[in-house]
Amino acid sequence: MDISAWLKSLEDTGFATGVRHSLYLFPFLESVHVMALSVVFGTVMVVDLRMLGLASIRRPFTRMATELLKITWGAFAVAALTGAMMFMTNARVYAANTSFRVKMLLLVLAAINMAVFHLTAGKPEAVRRWDTAPSGPGPAKAAGALSLILWVAIIVAGRVIGFTTTGKEAKEAPPPAQNFDDFLSGAPGDSAPVPAPAATPQSDSTANAKTSDLTIKIIMDTMVDPSGDFLFESVADISDDRGVTHKAPRTAQEWDAVRHHLQVLIDAQPLLIAPGRRAANPTDRSANPAVENQPEEVQKLLDAQHADFVQRADRLRQAAASGLKAVDAQDKDALLVSITAIDKACESCHLHYWYPKDKRAHQAAKEEGGIIE
Ligand code: HEC
Incomplete structure (x- = not known):
């Protein structure tokens, strides 16, 4: 099954159809998504600011990070689930939307940034050295700053998706052009391009x-x-x-x-x-x-x-x-x-x-x- 057929099959599920026909379900999903994302962003921001030495500098890093990141992951799961549900309602339009693609790319970058941090300055044995220091070492600060930038960008991209996809519908691709001789002989269109029908002039x-x-x-x-x-x-x-x-x-x-x-x-x-x-x-x-x-x-x-x-x-x-x-x-x-x-x-x-x-x-x-x- 090619991707666009798969995306269409998502749109055709009973769930997606039900959301499209309901006046309230989509706004409900969107509200939950925004609330969950606010929690993700809020908790990630506190941890990032701690690494930069700009907030909670008197609390040990490990303690606050383990407490907060549990909430982050819970909220992230809710945001991902509601996001996937909204995606299904108009999958082909979202998949083709530039802001949507940018947002997904930024999420991947944020994940890579987080993984790199946990493998370097964020390793338990490395953190022990700066756990109670007012800020992290250079690489931790860089990871914190990059994380803040990426999450702000994710939120902006998400907001733009809403502005650029509202009211859009996926269009079926037009059938391949055929010329009249092919049509009579039943042969598919050959390489000779058939001019597209002229647009109907404004009446x-x-x-x-x-x-x-x-x-x-x-x-x-x-x-x-x-x-x-x-x-x-x-x-x-x-x-x-x-x-x-x-x-x-x-x-x-x-x-x-x-x-x-x-x-x-x-x-x-x-x-x-x-x-x-x-x-x-x-x-x-x-x-x-x-x-x-x-x-x-x-x-x-x-x-x-x-x-x-x-x-x-x-x-x-x-x-x-x-x-x-x-x-x-x-x-x-x-x-x-x-x-x-x-x-x-x-x-x-x-x-x-x-x-x-x-x-x-x-x-x-x-x-x-x-x-x-
Ligand atoms: C965007 C506005 C608008 C919409 C939507 C609209 N109408 Fe109208 N309609 C009007 C106006 C304005 C008049 C009065 C025109 C006049 O007589 O001055 C009117 C008048 C009528 C009349 C009376 C005509 C007459 O002979 O006096 C009928 C019947 C009617 N509309 C049916 C409908 C139906 C059925 C729909 C929906 C399927 C509809 N309209 C949707 C604006 C609208």
């Missing part, structure tokens, strides 16, 4: 909504709402007097239909946020003005808070993208989670822009949870 309607007469209302009516309705209907737990029935796609065609409607929601996002996109036509009137904003009121909010609108539209896109992953895995539970997130993304945006005066809707959102008002 004009997304580049400039002013040239398109679509409004947000029309995009809602023709794309977002029909696809949303299809999705809400496709997966559900229905409870009636016959008990609870789980409704979910079964055949390949049903899964494909779900995929297409998720794709519509993803593709609607750039249309919704295109610069110059109007909420509705001036002649459109709200049927329920007591709670709904009129188009011009929606427009005023949109103009004042475009970044917020972009963020809410992106939540819809992300929820739909997570649905695509669930479809790929034919995972009904994960699909239900994604479709619930889609529902909440619709409601979040509507509560803010469309019917902010609707007290009952705000109350319901509070009770349901996960909706940003």
Whole structure:
């Protein structure tokens, strides 16, 4: 099995999938990891400073080192375990991430530094000579200083991993290029390179909504709402007097239909946020003005808070993208989670822009949870 297949198999374990679908598990693992690492760093730092003659200089080195390093190793085991668990959730992305690689290299260097110290100035018979001295000899000081530098660097690299991997997904490699003759004869692509397909040009309607007469209302009516309705209907737990029935796609065609409607929601996002996109036509009137904003009121909010609108539209896109992953895995539970997130993304945006005066809707959102008002 090659490495990337092995990494993918880690991502596909039930554990990794469960963590990815949970709102709380990853932050929990990350918190434990950070706490354990703080203990490792804190205890290692005290020992290093002792060797440098900068802290605890009146305590014998062996006594404090044996006491503290027990805690260090316990905490290190917890950090390594939680680290491995987080790695599994997105193994291919982490393995390819430069900061992750740097962090692993630094950990190896810290281990080598520690091993060299224990074989030289840190040997029991060598330590006896400086155990009660205020600082270690030159090599011990060098090991202490190097250890401090390496651990600070490990923490920095770890923090950068978080910034550079968030929201990344591993992509499958494209199939090897074939030309049409090979395709007909069934032969694999020969050495003649086949030019990659040209990138699809940015569609004009997304580049400039002013040239398109679509409004947000029309995009809602023709794309977002029909696809949303299809999705809400496709997966559900229905409870009636016959008990609870789980409704979910079964055949390949049903899964494909779900995929297409998720794709519509993803593709609607750039249309919704295109610069110059109007909420509705001036002649459109709200049927329920007591709670709904009129188009011009929606427009005023949109103009004042475009970044917020972009963020809410992106939540819809992300929820739909997570649905695509669930479809790929034919995972009904994960699909239900994604479709619930889609529902909440619709409601979040509507509560803010469309019917902010609707007290009952705000109350319901509070009770349901996960909706940003
Ligand atoms: C990023 C914001 C945003 C998201 C996400 C969003 N909508 Fe909307 N939607 C709006 C706005 C704004 C309006 C009101 C437009 C107007 O009439 O001025 C609207 C209006 C509607 C309407 C009424 C259209 C009409 O004819 O008056 C429907 C139905 C609708 N949305 C369905 C959905 C569904 C279903 C989803 C989720 C799958 C969704 N929307 C997600 C912003 C959003």
